Amino acid sequence: MAARRPPNRKAQIRSAAAQLFLQRGYHNVSMADVATALEITPGALYHHYRNKQDLLLHTVLEHLDALDALARDAAGLDQVLRSLAALAVGTRGTVGVWEREARYLDAPQREIVRARIGEVAARLAPLIQRERPELAEADALLLSAAALGVLGSRSRHLRGLSRRRGESLMYRLASAAVRCDLPEPERDAPSVMAAPRSGGAAALRRPRRDQLLATAVRLFDERGFHSVTMADIGEAAGIAASGIYHHFPDKRDILVTAAASGEQQIRTRVDDVLARAQGPWEALELLLRGHIAVCVEHRNLIGILTNDRDELPEKEQRVLRRFLADYLAVWVEALAAVLPGRDTAELRIAVSATQSMIYYVARADRIEQWPDVRQRLARLGMAVLLS
CATH class of the missing domain: 1.10.357.10 (Tetracycline Repressor, domain 2)
Structure with missing residues (x-):
């Protein structure tokens, strides 16, 4: 009798792929490597994913979906920060896959990921504004991006702490970010992306x-x-x-x-x-x-x-x-x-x-x-x- 396929096989594949991509880098991992980690045949992977790039896309989106679900279901800002801190510590930095490895997606796939990241940040911003109604929308988005940056830190130093202590610390750091008293906006501030001026034709003859x-x-x-x-x-x-x-x-x-x-x-x-x-x-x-x-x-x-x-x-x-x-x-x-x-x-x-x-x-x-x-x-x- 043929063995039954586990109902969560796709999730198992994505989890194994995330760990391998993070440890070795996307280009150093083959579909056969993922199959070996799961003790299945490479052909079995193709029942679920067309190719390695397709697998990477869904692996990245799974992590973003997890972040989005926590923000969507949270009763308030404090709860979502604690949940995100637990996820950041529990996954041991696999959320870093979307920063480093998502670059290897093709252009339409990168746009999907970029839009999804924006949706996650936008989900967190209203929770910040609910607690801090004085904030403009742009500032709430800045604080949500800051919190995600804190929680996305791939610090190896967390390994020296217990899980409970690590979660407490990451919550405290993210909470400090979203509750930061921002300075008053500067009027007529120059664009942060403006090219530096080195003067005259010399700048044109790089x-x-x-x-x-x-x-x-x-x-x-x-x-x-x-x-x-x-x-x-x-x-x-x-x-x-x-x-x-x-x-x-x-x-x-x-x-x-x-x-x-x-x-x-x-x-x-x-x-x-x-x-x-x-x-x-x-x-x-x-x-x-x-x-x-x-x-x-x-x-x-x-x-x-x-x-x-x-x-x-x-x-x-x-x-x-x-x-x-x-x-x-x-x-x-x-x-x-x-x-x-x-x-x-x-x-x-x-x-x-x-x-x-x-x-x-x-x-x-x-x-x-x-x-x-x-x-x-x-x-x-x-x-x-x-x-």
Whole structure:
């Protein structure tokens, strides 16, 4: 007698796929790998999903649906924050799949995911406004995005805490974000996406190598490193693919150069802080504002540092991991000086969640709604760090 197919087989497939995509990266996982994890044949997967991309789409949407259901069914803001914190801790960062791996979907599928993320944020915003009726809709959406950024943090440091303690901490951090007292909106604030002005014709004669690097960084961030070819970069930059090889020997060398550039952007800000700060409070505030500036001004560059670093050669991966660990330590030391006696593990998580929140808001589709987003993120960041 043939074995009966479990009624929740599709959910099992999506769960196994989510774990594998997160652990190895989408391009390093095959349908056969997912089948092996479930001890079924690859052919059995195709009864449910046409191909790996279709499986990725439904895996991403499942996580977004879970977030949406919690917001839809919650009696109030406090309940939804506690439920979302439990989901964030319980899934051990699998919600990060929609940030890193959803880039490998095709354009129509990415639009589906983008719209779904907007719906989740829009579901949370009315709950915030119910508790805080003085907020404008745009501010409520900003706070909902900030909370999702906090809860989407893929902090490895949560593993050192019990589940109950982790949920309590993530709830506290997200609650600090949505209950932050935002500054008054600035009138005539410049667009956060406005290009920096370097002056005159020199700005129009950007070196070809720099043009290629900027184009590649944007494409890697939008589509994922593996989905971009040298021909794609050449076409977007307006030159033949063969012309790229005069500047970069291969695609991975472009990624290495971009990662080094991202490190330098962050290092410059940290060096400035260490030179200028007159005390722990000022150091923490300057670190925060510097991080906001880098994320807003170089969102694609920070995107590939976050999502494509596993594609770097091993030596460069080690260098980047060490650099990011040192960067985190600088923040934790500054925060510990402001909050003496606090548990170091919790400080690390608070820093990681704050950086994640800034990154998430800076990359939001609706960022143009908040022309003074830097000032608002600075207030939000301090609220989360000090919570």
